[in-house]
Amino acid sequence: MPPDLPGVISAAEVVQSAEAIAAWQLDDGMIPWFPGGHADPWNHVEAAMALDVAGLHDAAARGYDWLRSRQRPDGAWHQYYVAEGVSQQKFDANCVAYVATGIWHHLKATADLAFASEMWPVVDRAIDWVLELQRPRGEIRWARHPDGTPWSFALLTGSASIHHSIRCALALAERLGHERPDWELAAARLAHVIRSDPDAFAPKERWAMDWYYPVLCGVITGDEGRERLADRYDEFVMAGKGVRCVADRTWVTTAETAECTMAHAAVGSHHRALDLLSLTRSMRTDDGHYWTGVVHPQGVRFPADERTTYSGAAVILAADALARSSSTSGVLIDHAALPTLLSVDDDQPTATRRSPNPR
DSSP states (O other): OOOOBTTTBOHHHHHHHHHHHHHTOOTTSOOOSSTTOOBOHHHHHHHHHHHHHTTOHHHHHHHHHHHHHHOOTTSOOOSEEETTEEEEOOEEHHHHHTHHHHHHHHHHHHOOHHHHHHHHHHHHHHHHHHHTTBOTTSOBBOEEOTTSOBOSOBOHHHHHHHHHHHHHHHHHHHHHTOOOHHHHHHHHHHHHHHHHOGGGSOOOTTBHHHHHHHHHTTSSOHHHHHHHHHHTHHHHEETTTEEESBTTSOEEEHHHHHHHHHHHHHTTOHHHHHHHHHGGGGGBOTTSOBBSEEETTTTEESSTTOBOHHHHHHHHHHHHHHHOOSTTTTTTTOGGGSOOOOOOOTTSOGGGOOOOOOO
């Protein structure tokens, strides 16, 4: 049953938005940002998850089959694809990791253990590729150049998202009967550095995602998470409009508003989450798509008249998280339901702790 939030988004509107995303899916399964545009693995997975929320399971499975067909032997995907092939050669670690979240979500939506088993090698290779970019203190470097050379820095938003993806991969491994103690240690080290060492990441304080992603992804939880969100709420949220992409611009975006909704839901701030998600209604179009963003007070859509599949997907996933009426509603916010993290001892340098690879 699709989520239904009276006064915010109805079940019928959720289905309409999912069908709008499916209408832009290519025959081979790729879900571009918009017709004629590119796809990236992260937003492609986000859109596939939204399709599952609305019950469009075959379309979601075709999306995951597209990922399987495009995965490189080393486990990675390039950053951008178009209908004709690769359009950006770089490899983004966060984009590579997100397939684990998607496949765990698809299993929760469909209970299709056979499909999850078929996709397990894809997830396994992807997570191993990502963890090759982990530094000794725990953070994960953002990307690799096309020649395989790692970028020199890590991003807080990306590392937080990767942390959640690793935990979803561990949940999938547990369900399928696999053991990955090296992943458990990697996730614990990553959570530790996010919580304890902000200098490990490139400075991006202007960006809303660096504010709410550690909460959304379950690294900073409970009272600490609520305090983090409250601390810069007025800086990033334009009253009656939505969440700014960056603090010093009056550009609000659908995706950031929906994701910030889920961050508040993850720490139990349900009423504030509902208020935030209701702000996306002004960015909804008659056909169920959503504008990427709007600049205020002019009301100018930016990028100009751009509607994106990932924007609609974020709203659908936020609605599912708030409704809590489906088997998938907790995947992005109920972090206690994922495998428990190992404890990392602050007194022992993380570089010295290694777990044997059971493979």
